Amino acid sequence: MATLVYVEDHEGEPVKGSLGVLGKAAQLGDDVAAVLLGSGVEGLAEPVGRHGAARVLVGDDSALEAPLPQPRVDVLAKLVESEGFDTVLFGASVLAADVAAGLAARLDAGLNWDLVDLEVRDGELVGKRPALGDSVLVDVGWTGEPRLALIRSGTFEPVESGGSAEVTKIPVEVQDFSRQAVMVEQAHEESEGPSIEDADVIVAGGRGLGKPEGFSIVEDLAKALGGAVAATRAVVDAGWYPYASQVGQTGKTVSPKLYIACGISGAIQHKVGMQGSGTIVAINKDPNAPIFEYSDLAVVGDVNEVVPKLTELVKEKRGS
Amino acid sequence: MKVLVCVKEVPDASAPKRLDPQTFRLDRSVAGALNDFDTHAIEAALQVKEATGEGEVVALLMGPEKAADSLRKALAIGADRAIHVADESLGGSDLVATSKALAKALERESPELVVFGQQAGDSDGAVLWAAVADRVGLPVVSQAASLELADGKVRVKRQTEYGYDVIEAPLPCVVAVSDAINEPRYPSLKGIMGAKKKPQETLSLSDLGLSAEDAGEAGSRTRVLALADPPSRGESERIEDDGGTAAEKVVEYLSSRKLL
Ligand SMILES: Cc1cc2nc3c(=O)[nH]c(=O)nc-3n(C[C@H](O)[C@H](O)[C@H](O)COP(=O)(O)OP(=O)(O)OC[C@H]3O[C@@H](n4cnc5c(N)ncnc54)[C@H](O)[C@@H]3O)c2cc1C
Ligand SMILES: Nc1ncnc2c1ncn2[C@@H]1O[C@H](COP(=O)(O)O)[C@@H](O)[C@H]1O
Numbered sequence: 001m002a003t004l005v006y007v008e009d010h011e012g013e014p015v016k017g018s019l020g021v022l023g024k025a026a027q028l029g030d031d032v033a034a035v036l037l038g039s040g041v042e043g044l045a046e047p048v049g050r051h052g053a054a055r056v057l058v059g060d061d062s063a064l065e066a067p068l069p070q071p072r073v074d075v076l077a078k079l080v081e082s083e084g085f086d087t088v089l090f091g092a093s094v095l096a097a098d099v100a101a102g103l104a105a106r107l108d109a110g111l112n113w114d115l116v117d118l119e120v121r122d123g124e125l126v127g128k129r130p131a132l133g134d135s136v137l138v139d140v141g142w143t144g145e146p147r148l149a150l151i152r153s154g155t156f157e158p159v160e161s162g163g164s165a166e167v168t169k170i171p172v173e174v175q176d177f178s179r180q181a182v183m184v185e186q187a188h189e190e191s192e193g194p195s196i197e198d199a200d201v202i203v204a205g206g207r208g209l210g211k212p213e214g215f216s217i218v219e220d221l222a223k224a225l226g227g228a229v230a231a232t233r234a235v236v237d238a239g240w241y242p243y244a245s246q247v248g249q250t251g252k253t254v255s256p257k258l259y260i261a262c263g264i265s266g267a268i269q270h271k272v273g274m275q276g277s278g279t280i281v282a283i284n285k286d287p288n289a290p291i292f293e294y295s296d297l298a299v300v301g302d303v304n305e306v307v308p309k310l311t312e313l314v315k316e317k318r319g320s
Numbered sequence: 321m322k323v324l325v326c327v328k329e330v331p332d333a334s335a336p337k338r339l340d341p342q343t344f345r346l347d348r349s350v351a352g353a354l355n356d357f358d359t360h361a362i363e364a365a366l367q368v369k370e371a372t373g374e375g376e377v378v379a380l381l382m383g384p385e386k387a388a389d390s391l392r393k394a395l396a397i398g399a400d401r402a403i404h405v406a407d408e409s410l411g412g413s414d415l416v417a418t419s420k421a422l423a424k425a426l427e428r429e430s431p432e433l434v435v436f437g438q439q440a441g442d443s444d445g446a447v448l449w450a451a452v453a454d455r456v457g458l459p460v461v462s463q464a465a466s467l468e469l470a471d472g473k474v475r476v477k478r479q480t481e482y483g484y485d486v487i488e489a490p491l492p493c494v495v496a497v498s499d500a501i502n503e504p505r506y507p508s509l510k511g512i513m514g515a516k517k518k519p520q521e522t523l524s525l526s527d528l529g530l531s532a533e534d535a536g537e538a539g540s541r542t543r544v545l546a547l548a549d550p551p552s553r554g555e556s557e558r559i560e561d562d563g564g565t566a567a568e569k570v571v572e573y574l575s576s577r578k579l580l
Contacts, residue, residue: 070454070459093481097446098449105416105419105450105452110416113445113447114444139548181459181460181488181493183486185486188485189482225580233498237499249481250480268444279574279579281573288334296557297556299558299561299566300561306566309566313567318580
């Protein structure tokens with residue numbers, strides 16, 4: 001296997017998810033190259049080399065400065081073809097998903113996404129993909145090369161192997177249409193909020209709370225339990241709650257002892273941020289809500305009925 | 321402005337979702353419904369058309385014959401016209417094959433704006449737009465939490481792992497919208513009655529200038545090898561809030577596990 005791992009960077013560092021995938025790739029085969037694409041990213045080759053890459057290919061150009069997908073597709077397509085990589089792996093992210101899918105179209109290459117494991121079986125690469133709301137585990141393969149894969153975020157931890165990589169600069173040629181989308185403002189954190197990562201108890205709210213003011217019942221319950229308040233992307237995007245409170249793929253990863261989800265459907269992108277919680281209680285009025293698939297206690301009911309009552313009972317019980 | 325919106329039919333939320341153990345394909349014989357995420361895409365498209373005061377919204381769907389019901393729902397909500405890409409040989413298409421067919425259908429229309437939903441509720445890919453955009457050579461912006469149009473450009477605010485980006489792209493372009501971008505309108509009675517009279521076109525593979533090798537399993541580059549049960553999550557309990565007793569049961573549950 002000639003494997004290429006796309007390593008994303010942020011604020012002068014390779015991102016953890018990419019390094020985790022790199023470590024896994026190195027474990028599966030020896031000829032693993034990593035590719036860094038950006039502006040002023042050459043210095044990142046060294047830490048990438050320490051995490052399992054035998055070679056680091058660096059595309060350094062102002063056209064790659066903003067984290068936008070299409071210029072990256074142009075560079076990767078040329079690279080994969082000229083170097084003959086048969087496998088290209090990505091750690092899932094907003095950027096990587098668009099890069100991987102664009103590359104799949106450009107090269108007519110198969111893309112399997114949301115993988116939680118990779119193995120080589122009888123010389124063939126096989127991916128493990130939980131599908132249909134994680135209700136079935138699917139072994140997926142590819143019918144041609146190159147094989148492209150997006151690994152679910154948080155799947156592999158980076159491992160420092162201590163090696164050093166051979167660093168090569170690669171050409172950067174970008175098509176006109178790929179330059180048309182431009183970044184006007186980047187990675188702006190909307191507002192500060194309390195830290196939720198260390199909380200033992202988290203009460204999280206989603207769109208089922210109905211309106212921004214609906215969060216008050218969640219805040220009351222969190223207060224009664226001495227916990228923190230979290231939110232889904234849907235309500236953060238809608239401006240109901242600050243980004244700092246968001247749990248999930250593009251938010252925080254939390255693992256409290258108790259996670260109470262109120263009016264949250266339970267999308268996989270939310271699940272990846274809270275599945276490590278000790279006990280998961282979900283309150284949702286839809287008996288088919290996907291979150292019930294991975295809750296320890298599923299409460300089918302209206303949050304406006306259940307949550308305030310629960311708060312009162314908790315207060316009585318805890319004598320506060 | 322001419323806006324094209326890509327929509328999908330997925331199994332209805334209440335229908336059992338399963339992969340066929342023989343074909344490994346999603347069992348699409350169960351009741352279907354318009355992908356919820358795509359109602360936000362339709363709403364975004366309608367708002368753009370309304371803001372510019374002219375043009376049309378065209379709904380494009382690839383799927384089996386019975387998915388025509390979901391296209392009709394898109395028309396009932398407010399799309400002006402529908403295109404259904406339906407062909408026996410399209411079954412089992414993966415990203416490569418699906419994006420190829422949709423790109424061909426899109427090229428026939430040359431819309432100024434193409435809108436996608438956040439994700440298909442069955443495949444959870446959240447990737448198709450980038451593949452289609454690459455095939456038609458248009459700029460793409462995904463995860464749009466807001467979408468504004470001015471001076472022949474779209475301006476999108478979107479969330480990534482690090483906060484919010486603001487991205488601009490000139491028309492024509494492809495935008496995938498998040499499920500928080502708007503509150504989708506419901507079809508009105510008038511909309512439902514009028515849907516049947518709106519223009520609907522069905523396109524086969526040959527209408528798209530594609531052949532059987534481009535579609536279905538032949539045109540796909542991925543495959544399913546085996547199915548298994550996911551790791552067990554251990555015991556789980558379910559309670560219904562009958563007569564308002566749920567809160568008490570939750571407290572009992574938490575107390576018994578020393579979580580209070
Ligand atoms: C690339 C990408 C990254 C993403 N990252 C994240 C992320 O980091 N975090 C995240 O959370 N999401 C993320 N998402 C979005 C995710 O896919 C879902 O769209 C989102 O989590 C849905 O939020 P929600 O559960 O609040 O809303 P909905 O899906 O709308 O669910 C609302 C739920 O409330 C229930 N409900 C309604 N009224 C009541 C009531 N009165 N009482 C009880 N229940 C009620 C409904 O039955 C429904 O299940 C991401 C998506 C993508 C594509
Ligand atoms: N078969 C299809 N026909 C038309 N549009 C589709 C189809 N499948 C997916 N889409 C669109 O692509 C978006 C993302 O789908 P996916 O990448 O499969 O999660 C959906 O929200 C739809 O807008």
